[in-house]
Amino acid sequence: MSTPLPPDVDPFGLLKPESLQNPYPVYARLRAEAPVYFSEALRAWLLTRYEDVLAAFRDPRLSSRLTSGYGKLLPPAVLEQLTPVLRNLASWALFTDRPEHTRLRGLLNKAFTPKVTENLRPRIQALVDELLDAVAPAGRMDVIADLASPLPVIVIGELLGLPREDRHLLKAWSDMLVGFLGATRVTPELFAEAVRGIVSMEDYLRQVIAERRKRPGEDLISRLSAAEEQGSLLSEQELLSTCTLVLFGGHETTTNLIGNAVNALLEHPDQLEVLRREPGAGVSAIEEVLRFDSPVQRQMRLTSEDLELGGQRIPKGQTVVLMIGSANRDPAQFPEPDRLDVRRQDNRHLTFGMGAHFCLGAPLGRLEAQLALGTLLRRFPGLKRSGGTPHRVENLSLRGFASLPVQLA
Template identity: 45%
Template sequence: MQQNNDTRLSLNDVYQPEYVANPYKLYHRLRKADPVFWDEQLGGWVLTSYNDVVAMLRDPRFSAQRFVTDKEWMPTDMVEALGSPMRALTRQMLFLDPPDHTRLRGLVSKAFTPRVIEGLREHIQQIVDDLLDKALPQGHINLIQEFTYPLPAIVIAEMLGVPPEDREIFFKWTNDFGTILDGGELTQEQLVQAFMGVSEFMDYFRQIIAQRRTQTKDDVIQALITAEEGGSMLSEEELLGNCILLLAAGHGTTTHLLGNGMLALLRNPTQYQLLKEQSDLLQLAVMELLRYDGPVQVTARKAKENLVLRDKKIEAGQNVYAVLGAASHDPAQFADPDRLDIQRAENRHLAFGQGIHYCLGAPLARLEAEIALGALIRRLPAPRIENEAEVEFFPAMIFRGLNELPLTLGS
């Protein structure tokens, strides 16, 4: 195995406070050390160049079936309780290869076509306006709690057909799901608690599904149930696992996109003012905000066979981490990549991934961002960050988002 010289450097350093605030400095260091970097701490390869990441995500020799199903870490008395959520998560589209991935994605994709999503525009605008109507009279807004969290939660809940008033309990379950995906340095107790949360998530959807078998509705869950009964062989674990994926991914990442995007604009006032003056730049601006500080930073694959990437020999079974955030800041692909430029025309960012696992909800996320950011810039009078010290990103490797973003609304 060919390794790099800097064994102290690791993608795991992203949990250090310096890189929690700005992971792109770490990505540049990793790319400079080696764009195909053997990470001793992670025990896998780390890709940071745009071309390498695109090539890997399109290469069928790399498998998405990377979810660890080893139960050795579980307390003996918890194996039975936690085994079910673990199996359900392995049946999510996120962790499947063709043909299972193709079958599941085909069932769900009909609910996320551009035509369907565009039909939601008026309703999303109404939700945005209602949320801002409540916040504006106060003269300040905690943007995450009062706006960027509830908006996508309401939208995806309605699409799935679950009660929007349950969105408060979604927050904990989505965090539990995100904790499992991100990994990090978790204690056994924290990992057990996260899986217990996912188990509660599954029980919630079991109740919804049971109701639908007698009281049908026209929504995504009903479509998946019908497909199961119609012979597409959607197992209960597939049904439950992908309901969790759609709800969690459908609002968690969009919350981060909106929060990160608004913060980036406020920290770049000339760009904020340009967008305020030229609303026709909104679509370009959303694309640039996705590139500049996207909600998903890392994805992973497992090599199915021995292969060579650049001059590195990657062995079958080894993990390969594609750093989407690094690829979207690769100076070989993007001019002056660390500068926010809402007029950037050539912008094939990788915030939504690439290849067959390209984000199914990308059209919905873009639409929500265009409507939400447009309304914020139009309706918020002179917003200012109340206290920069309170603006903190949560420590994570895969996801990137803010805990809070308190704003004062000037006159």
Template identity: 55%
Template sequence: MTAIPMETADPYGLMHPERRKDPYTSYARMHRDGPVHYCEPWGAWLVVRYSDVTAGFRDLRLLSARTGQFGAGLSDEVRKMMEPLARNLASWTLFLDAPSHTRLRGLITKAFTPRMVETLRPRIRALIEELLDAARGKERMEIISELANPLPVIVIGEMLGLPRDDRHRLKRWSDQLAGLIGTGRPTPEQVKAGLGAILEFEAYFRTLIARRRTEPANDLLSALVHAEEQGSLLSEQELLSTCTMLLFGGHETTTNLIGNGLLALLRHPEQWELLRASPELLPDAVEEFLRYDPPVQFTNREASVDMEIGGKAIRKGERVMLMMAAANRDPAQFKDPDTLNVRREELRHMTLGLGPHYCLGAALGRMEAQETFAALMRRFPNLKLEPGASLDWLDSAGFRGLLSLPVVLGAEAR
């Protein structure tokens, strides 16, 4: 079989390394050319129009149970190797449909309601102040490693009841897993790294779960263990998978929301000054950051029947990618979609999903971001991007975030 030239198979450059720096130019071209495009390297239909992405989240014909896609295009040997990985991911609520999704989500939703999350606000504020205190007297700070990474890891870790000193290895495993989940078509190397991370996660949580069975505590992990013991509400694999998903999802996207949002503000100093003068705009500003440069660019589905989307015939079993980040830049939905505007009135972005799979940790991520930006603007009003800073992005198509964000702090406010 003759290989398809890359410029033909990937006409929008989605596989090109430069896309990590700016995927939005590609999305703009896709919007001009049509609402749905087939990407040969990813073996998937890419849906970019806002109305179609919205409909896709609500369409029960598009299945979330799609973990078999991770092995697509890989050798039988590699697919065999990744069985423990597929088994863990298959019990994530992210990759389930009703009724299993409804049952599992119901067990953990109560811990993430806006009312429950609000009780965490004082602790989150204290953690942010503690992390910023470590920069006191310094001229510079590296935002990702010193603030955006540790904060959400500590918060979700404390909710689960994990030792704080474990956060560095937990973050390392999460990054390895993100390299797998956030790709259109994983390489054998990404599968190997993701498998290693899952095995480490499961061994780690098995030890803690065994301890909670005999020594329960007032934490989310104990509550999940108790649910399992109350009559097969959670199987052992579901318990391990849910703990892994909560740890991963509870910090990976929030780290990127803080980093991406702060970079956007620093590149638009007039928006920084506007927020400083009107801090009551912060909740809406965080929604604009989620729209403008979202930490998650797309999510996958699988067609359960032959169907049509945007005038394209989708066959049963084919992969459909709902491109939230592209939908957020749809000029038919958002005025001046490529402009950062913290006063934007149309805030119905698609970053957090819609319907049954709406982001479980949305309230927690929003709060962490709001409190972080409020503290930074209050304590370091003259914060600036470090001149000549080289900005490198995660090597992931699905997860968008900075590896580092060096800033000049300026004089701390008294």
């Protein structure tokens, strides 16, 4: 457990253990008292109101090149240690601006079209059934370990053309990176783990890429290896980084979305009953969980010039944190924001971002969550909690569970 920060460093208690378990009361206080707030603990400006977060997503003066900001935050020795991680992240489409972002996103757009996603429906459904068949005889399961984690890893692995038996390696390497990207406290051990994860993943991907160049297939790695966009081939690092981004982004959010959805419904039995009576509400239910307990709690930007946000002057080179989890609970945008309503219609949440960096994998994640949740509730109408309080992952950026045990009967 992390040592609490002094009150003058974290006056709103954003990093307290209880706030990491339930950040929404702190978000409400920030929206009311300091909607544009400089956090000494995070060394960043926090935007917590919906209108400010939405405006920030659309503001070209806020750069996504976050890796360039580490030079101001970390000592030279630490930066040198982190070189493999920062080099990989620097070529993620998520962390680039135009024109690099346009080129990289153009290459990926073709792999995540609505048609491609919808064509995966039968395969995703078969995987959900297979995973639930495996746990049904026991009458109990861990929603995370048995369904929410393996399902998206298998799906994204198959898209990339990776062997299913390697999914545990991919998940382990991804988890090493998760700790770094959303850490509540940075430590040398955390840095070392992130480096090990990235180096291992890149070594693995190099072997796969070399094999695909000899024997290309219909998978995404084969297409990326041969892809050309606007007359420019991907560099080796861009190819490695793009594959890493697809692996990471293709499952972490979906795992947390499925877990958060099951937990939210078990905590709100009236809404669970609505969904049981009205299976057609599954689409709006997933959108409501994305708003109500967002699997992505924040995104970060860097100011490329001096600017004003929400009435505050922010100098060039400052980190700005778009607090998505708070924006999605803003009463100025959502009536009764702290109430789970699976029938909610006007639900323009910001979980997948907005503008040029809107999440490419959003349709796939939505489909996986809809099929997983719908099948789970249909097959096991007596679903209920098992054991004590489920264990949340301690992470500032991603909100989900490490485990979520349930009884199926």
